[in-house]
Amino acid sequence: MTQIETQGTQQMTDSQAPAVEVRNLAKHYGDFVALQNVNVSIGAGEYFVLLGPSGGGKTTLLRTIGGFQKPTHGEVLLHGRSVGHLPPDKRPTSMVFQAYALFPHMSVEQNVGYGLKVAGLPRAQVAEKVAAALEQVGLTPFAARRPHELSGGQQQRVQLARAIVLDRDILLLDEPLAALDAQLRKDMCLELKHLQEKVGITFIHVTHNQEEAMTVADRIALIANGELVEFGRARDIYRAPEKTFTASFVGENNVLKGRVAEAAGSEIIVDVAGSRLQVDKRGLAVSDGQEVTLSIRSECVALDRVNGAETPADGFSITGAYDESVYLGLTTSHLVHLPDGTEMVSREIADSDERLPEAGSRVRLSWKPSDIRLHVE
């Protein structure tokens, strides 16, 4: 892919280096620590998502990569080259903002062609590239419109076209779909994913919406309280979270606190709310009496509603009191509370007309041995 050199933006020549490498990055605002000791490496052509709760530091990390903020410590390398000293216009990155970032006094065409005009491209070439970019995002008929004459989704597509037309090889997206309604967000997620596959450049996408993250990401990094908690393939983050925070943030996990009763062997026994649960140790260092957490995805938890209390304990089930069911269309969630007050959810894909247990009646929740995970941090 050709890259336009804009006012000092240099061709990145190290094809072996990751597209983005962040080393020991920290950003402080006075006493407030927005980011601390972040290390991450993002490969060329990867769709990488920074996921986390609001105020966790993900946008700070993205803006630091883009050159909109200077790190307090650490460095950012783009294609192996340290860029900490470079302002945004001299980095090989382009950016899509959450909203309000289109130039209202320019038409769609002028918005998309602005970066090319700044780069000093001849008018004919600008027009050609702008037309191609608008074609790519499906906005050709709207070229002459002003931003206020477009819907929210169209405005974000103009931003996308304005970014990809520059042929830079790293695209930063700061909550690009946050201002859109739910259905449009879903559609745009897929469009983004397909666009990234088509143009083949590195996308780094910030979001607090896990569904959005799961839809587009090759890899996801979880960021909370200024720290990079965990990163990995989207499927792994969802199915096999390492950290308690990941389990509590991604998917709908039941997170149970307990104490190790028997630590010997590859499987350990953990006391949770009066029940002894069995879980794979996964090679983690645990000792008797240690406080740990267990997580089980709600869709892996089955609710035994007939003779629930009489089923013998097997290490992969727990008893509690039935609270209520919440019908969510595709799924129904059954809420149960354990003797220690912890709430558990069993989610099933069913529009069952079976009679539900009465509120307060004892029920048993069970799962397969492979569905429960141990976390020590």
Add this chain to the structure above:
Amino acid sequence: MNDYDNPWLHRLKWAYLLFVVLTLMTPVLYVMYVSFNANGFGANEYVFTLEWYGLIFSDELLIGALRWTLMLAVVVTVITVPMALLAAKHYKSAGNKIFPVFLLLAPLFVPPDILGSALLVSFKNLNIAFIWLGDQLGTAMFDGWFRLSFLTATIGLIIYTIPYSFVVILITMGRYRPEQTEAARACGANGWRAFWDIEFPQIRAGVFSACAFTVILVFNEYTRTSLLKGGFDTFTTVLISQMLNTGMSPQSYAMSAMVSFVAIAVIGSIILFTMIRAESLSRVARAKAAPVGS
């Protein structure tokens, strides 16, 4: 008008608005009326004439004063507005806004005669200090720097007009989204280019308003100008000194009326142009707003 509003109350509001406008404009209209009277101010008989307008250009004092005023207005505007623009930009990005806004708006709260005399004393002392400095260095180069002159009047008027310009520009800047500057930077524009291409076109109305406001303030200002001007006269100082000494000459009325005519014509044209443009833009927008998919 709200559907549930009393129509008579609505008419009353319009009548009130008309009353306010008439109250504001009556003195100006009266000056215009007098300027066409062959017998001048206070005469029993009103005889229409354009004679005084013809005589304006033969009144050396008035034309000279107008020339000085225009020069002052141009120089002060050229310096004040960019300074106010810069101040507004820094103010927007400042973490602590109370201190800079206090400093910038302070001249508004100092009575004009106090600020004028404070500047007068400062310039006189500076003048003495510079003459002394020149004497020490054996040169007369610094002698006239802070003698009351066009320069001192300019400095006084800049101090007077900056807060107004600052506020006018800041109001327009309030609607500007800084994300647009960041987007321009992400497109490869440096800081200046992003400002010039993206921010300036959106705050241009405020900058032009600040220019117009500064020119009007310079035209209007009497106290500071008369204290700091030195040997020349401005339009306002001439009018007031004439009023105080001999009463206004008929051509002064004509000149005042002409300035008012020009001001009203310019402001009226701007308002008309803006209204016509807004109407045409919304017509275009309505025409384009065919149903579209997202």
